[in-house]
Amino acid sequence: MAKFSKSDNCKNCLDCNMRIPMLSTLSRPELIELNENRFEVKFKAGETIFKQGTSATHLLILTTGLAKLYVEGVQDKQLIIRIIKPWEIIGQASLYFDNRHHYSIAALDNTTACFIEISAFKKAIQTNPLFAEEFIKNCTQKGIFSFEKMVSLSQKQMHGRIADGLIYLSGKVYEDLNFDLHLSRQDVADLTGMSKDSAIRILKEFHNEGIIELDGRKLKILNYGQLERISETG
Amino acid sequence: MAKFSKSDNCKNCLDCNMRIPMLSTLSRPELIELNENRFEVKFKAGETIFKQGTSATHLLILTTGLAKLYVEGVQDKQLIIRIIKPWEIIGQASLYFDNRHHYSIAALDNTTACFIEISAFKKAIQTNPLFAEEFIKNCTQKGIFSFEKMVSLSQKQMHGRIADGLIYLSGKVYEDLNFDLHLSRQDVADLTGMSKDSAIRILKEFHNEGIIELDGRKLKILNYGQLERISETG
DNA sequence: AATACAAATCGATATTTATCAGTCTTTTAC
DNA sequence: GTAAAAGACTGATAAATATCGATTTGTATT
Known part of the structure; x- marks a missing residue:
């Protein structure tokens, strides 16, 4: 299922400096070196x-699709830290620590992932101060x-946390008030630190109160201001 | 009450490279430049x-005393992220973002703080790749x-969170099983994300069960293994 | 030493949240 | 196309946690 190739979607790192702000500080030879130390793999939803816990040898950039970044907590529970979109650079946390992954990434969609050798990246950091600064x-x-996430998780109650989750999804992930959710109800619960049943309950409440319209995975935010108010009052 | 001077305790940044790993990558002229762009202030406990929210113009290094780093959450509640000890560099979060402080620092003790100009620090990052790497x-x-903190706050219940807090304090802050707590009960609550009353209750339970010995602010961990077990089972 | 004030404590109660059991719905697999 | 499995949902109950009020302890001030 995993196909090793450089797809049409991402032929060359030289093209990426248009899309990834951080890479735009790299020189042509530096980009060529990155390009030689990378490969692509396709993943299906759920993979x-x-x-x-595994050893970190590559950084990751999605070129298509969405993924969830989560840490595995107590008793097999997941805590979703954030949703990964194309052109974000993932895996920095492990670069200089113990070369282990401190979180897992799973595809929420059919995705294409580009893996870049950590050593090539480190070299760029050492030789290009602008890149290091970025x-x-x-x-x-x-x-x-x-x-912000810690405050939300530890100080707000469920309504506030769901509001935060919805504001995050619409503002940062989908950039639209109207979107097709890639997350399951369980994922929404893992994003907001509550049980699946509670997440379902609050979402339904918001739906009934006309704050959102939710049908399966089709989600539309009808009253964004109200969500912000709920987020603030906890 | 605030005294502007370079004290005996911290005469010169040149001495600091012995104590602060990050500074040891700097050259003599770079240290001299840092030293020219810094000043010291003394704070009393509680200040x-x-x-x-205020604008960030300096980085901070404590040279004596302890402080708490916390974010101001909903309804005036504080969330203590960590305890600051001497020779840690504080304030990086704001360096390249919006030049605002995204958390507050308050002295838990009579402390001496050294403030270093952000611009001097940024310059060192741009010109010294080893320093940037550090x-x-x-x-x-x-x-x-x-x-780890997010997992603790969002997935563990009170006993596990208090256990995590005690493990943190003894392992990372005091580096001893036996110490004189600088935190109030409210601070312990703010560190572990619960109400003051609950924190008191759990601490008392641990005391009654012989896991710790707690008398006022004198704290001794009697059964560290038990704390670890409580931390793991949530 | 007496007073004032803040912090710590504790039991009772109210609120929030999780869990469980069961139903319904949708998707997947053959 | 049907069976099976997974996911979504709901009400009832149990568990965890916060809140409140009252009391005690400790500390600083005169």
Whole structure:
């Protein structure tokens, strides 16, 4: 099922510097070197792209599809940290630590993933300060996102957390108030730190109150302001 | 009350490269430049060292004392992310984002803080790839710590979270099974994401079960293995 | 030492959230 | 096209956690 090739979708890293801000700081020879140390694999919905605990040898960039980034918590429970879209660089966390993956990635869709050798990446960091700076920018942004997520998970109750989840999905992932959800109900629960049954209940409540319209996986946010209010009041 | 000076404790950044791994990658002229763009301030226990939302112009290194790093969540609740010890570099999160502090720092003790100009630091990152690499290492490590914290906060119940808090304090902060707690009961609650009353209750339970010995702020861990077991079972 | 004030404590109660059991619906597999 | 499996949903109940009020302890101030 996994096809090793450089697809039409992603022929060459040289094209990627248009799409990935971080890569735009690299010179032509640097991009050529990256390109020589990468390969592509296709995944079907549900497949694990990489698994927490295994050794980290490559960074990951999706070129098509969506995936979930999650950590495996207590008693097989998953905590979804965020949803991965094409052209984000994934796997930095392990770069300089213990060369292990500290989270898992699973495809939510049929996806194409480009894997880049960590050593090629590290070399670029060492030789190109602008690239290093972009990399740092990226890391620190994620740190700030983490803080917000911790506050949501630990201080808000279920309505607030679901509101946060919906705001995140519509604002950051789908960039639309109207979208076709790739997440199962269980995934929504894992994203917002509650049981599946509770997630279903709150979503249904929001639906009944006219805040959202939810039919299966078709989701439309009808009253965004109300979601923001619920998010703030916890 | 705040005294602006370079104290005996921290005369010169040149001395700091012995104590701060990240600074050891800097050259002599780079350290001299850092040293020229820094100043020291003393804080009393309870004082705010910097406040979430204000503009970030300096990085912070404690040279004496302890402090708490926390984000201000919903309804004035605090979430303590971690405890700051001397010789850690604080404030990176804001370096390349929006130049705002995304968390507050408050002294838990009488502390001495060294403030380093952000621009001097950024310059070192741009010109010294080894330093940049150390900086990245630091960021990614914090990212991994964040994941663990999120799992603890969102998937464990109170006993597990208190166990995690105690393991953290004894392992990472005091590096001893026997210590004089700088945190109030409210702080312990804010570190573990629960109400003050609940934190008190669980601590008392642990005390009654002989897992810890707690008298006021004197804390001794009697059965570390048991704490680990409680942490794992949630 | 007496007073004032903040922090810690604790039992009772209310609220939030998870769990469970069962039904219904949709998708998948042959 | 039908059976089987997985996912979605719901109400009832149980468990976890927060809140409240009252009391005690500790600490700082005069």
